[in-house]
Amino acid sequence: MKLTLQTLWEEGAESLRRSGIGEAELDAKYLLFEAFQTDMVHFLMHRNEEVKDEDSVKRAVADYRRMIEKRSERIPLQQITGSREFMGLEFSVNEHVLIPRQDTETLVEQVLKDFQGKNPEVLDLCTGSGCIGISLSILGGWQEVTLADISLKALLVAKKNAEDLMTAKLHPIRLSSEGQEESPWRWRLTSELPGLEDKTAGVQNITLVESDLFSSLSGDGKQKFDVIVSNPPYIPTNVIEELEPEVRDHEPRLALDGMEDGLYFYRRLAEECGSYLKPGGTVYFEIGYDQGQAVSGLLREAGFQNVLVYQDAPGLDRVVKGTAAS
Ligand code: GLN
Numbered sequence: 001m002k003l004t005l006q007t008l009w010e011e012g013a014e015s016l017r018r019s020g021i022g023e024a025e026l027d028a029k030y031l032l033f034e035a036f037q038t039d040m041v042h043f044l045m046h047r048n049e050e051v052k053d054e055d056s057v058k059r060a061v062a063d064y065r066r067m068i069e070k071r072s073e074r075i076p077l078q079q080i081t082g083s084r085e086f087m088g089l090e091f092s093v094n095e096h097v098l099i100p101r102q103d104t105e106t107l108v109e110q111v112l113k114d115f116q117g118k119n120p121e122v123l124d125l126c127t128g129s130g131c132i133g134i135s136l137s138i139l140g141g142w143q144e145v146t147l148a149d150i151s152l153k154a155l156l157v158a159k160k161n162a163e164d165l166m167t168a169k170l171h172p173i174r175l176s177s178e179g180q181e182e183s184p185w186r187w188r189l190t191s192e193l194p195g196l197e198d199k200t201a202g203v204q205n206i207t208l209v210e211s212d213l214f215s216s217l218s219g220d221g222k223q224k225f226d227v228i229v230s231n232p233p234y235i236p237t238n239v240i241e242e243l244e245p246e247v248r249d250h251e252p253r254l255a256l257d258g259m260e261d262g263l264y265f266y267r268r269l270a271e272e273c274g275s276y277l278k279p280g281g282t283v284y285f286e287i288g289y290d291q292g293q294a295v296s297g298l299l300r301e302a303g304f305q306n307v308l309v310y311q312d313a314p315g316l317d318r319v320v321k322g323t324a325a326s
Helices: 005-018 024-036 040-046 055-072 077-081 102-114 131-140 152-165 245-250 264-276 292-301
Strands: 083-086 089-092 121-125 144-149 169-176 186-192 203-210 225-230 277-286 305-311 317-323
Touching: 005 024, 005 040, 005 055, 024 040, 024 055, 024 077, 055 077, 077 083, 083 102, 089 131, 089 152, 102 131, 102 225, 102 277, 102 305, 102 317, 121 131, 131 144, 131 152, 131 203, 131 225, 144 152, 152 186, 152 203, 225 264, 264 277, 264 292, 292 305, 292 317
Parallel strands: 121 144, 121 225, 144 203, 225 277
Antiparallel strands: 083 089, 169 186, 186 203, 277 317, 305 317
């Protein structure tokens, strides 16, 4: 039988179906496009032609089959291709970060809408791939965004994403490094639009800091933000076992596990955020679909006002916002 893109696609889709993958045809097609560095148009035009007997093509076929094999082991598609689109930007991902979800765009869109035309200082806690903070920096054009995570491996992904996506001239400064126990890993990336009269106008800073929530942010109350955003781990521990194998076995537990009732991090956030917000500052948390009431309650108890719950595109509760007293 001659080997064509069509037969390769069918062969891959069949293996994925046998492994119980819901979107077997679609996933096989994405992997085929990835291995052959091609797209739908090329596929539709050439799918029945015999693939060439050349080394580069043989390598692509071998890569494709290896990727199908991995996907059959329920490794998430995005961990195999190494990237995921979020807010129209291409984020690199690996097994150390949660793959950005479309649901999370609800949070980013709400913050962008509320602060349109302003220049808030933003802190993104539990940043993971950096998808929330980096898209706010880029799409809002905001000048001071801090990304914090307890995981250094996640921060390295966030740093790569910030470097790849900040298009202007970059000046990275290492503020401290790994292995220095007394000072956490900290980097500051400054991007500068060239040729602007007002030197401060085009400058954007993204600071990355290794921190267990606020632990490495200055505790003296000097460092305060207009906006604190977070998509913390919020799945109750016993629910994790019920998730799809892609999530349960291959995404970082550290990014998912919200302890007994899933609310552990919201309790800590509600308690601690106030000390790091400017008067009238705002918090935005992503939440699980059934956590709207509980998290709103925690924010109100902690003295936040105008607490609101927003829904995602499918209509499920997804974001809670609260405002500190001014
Ligand atoms: N929304 C993610 C999921 O359903 C969980 C994200 C989180 O815990 N922050 O897998």
